[in-house]
Amino acid sequence: MEVRITVNAINYTIDVDQETSLLYVIRNHLNLTGTKNGCSQGHCGACTVVLNGKAVKSCLLKPKKYNNAQITTIEGIQHGLMLHPIQEAFILKNAVQCGFCTPGFIMELFALFLKEPKADKQQIEKTLEGHLCRCTGYLPILEAALLAQRLIQGK
Secondary structure (H helix, E strand, C coil), X not given: XXXXXXXXXXXXXXXXXXXXXXXXXXXXXXCCCCCCCCCCCCCCCCCEEEECCEEEECCCCCHHHHCXXXXXXXHHCCXXXXXXXXXXXXXXXXXXXXXXXXXXXXXXXXXXXXXXXXXXXXXXXXXXXXXXXXXXXXXXXXXXXXHHHHHHCCC
């Protein structure tokens, strides 16, 4: 099956079979390894990308769902050497230890703040519920999310 996708503003046409996940395409066809494979079942959030403006678990998506889609991965949110404010906030709040889960958290927040720039703390917490972190703990991640929101708003 031939799929057309736009990833980080670059157009691709790729031949895949009907069971090839978007995660596999991103990592193995496009060599964008920031998106991680944690559980392959959509439970951990490590594979989160933004598809047509919405955060999705890329390990679960088959070609019919991502054909002709606009996709943003962790590699696509910074501008040159300038980190995105969410990435900056994760560093400033020490919300990264091993870093395996970090791209998924960041992409989930990226999609949330695109849709709801003034999301309240409860909305942010609810948004992050579908992500697992085994080393940092969730308080620094929540603090980073709140700081990121302020940085994005210029406060």
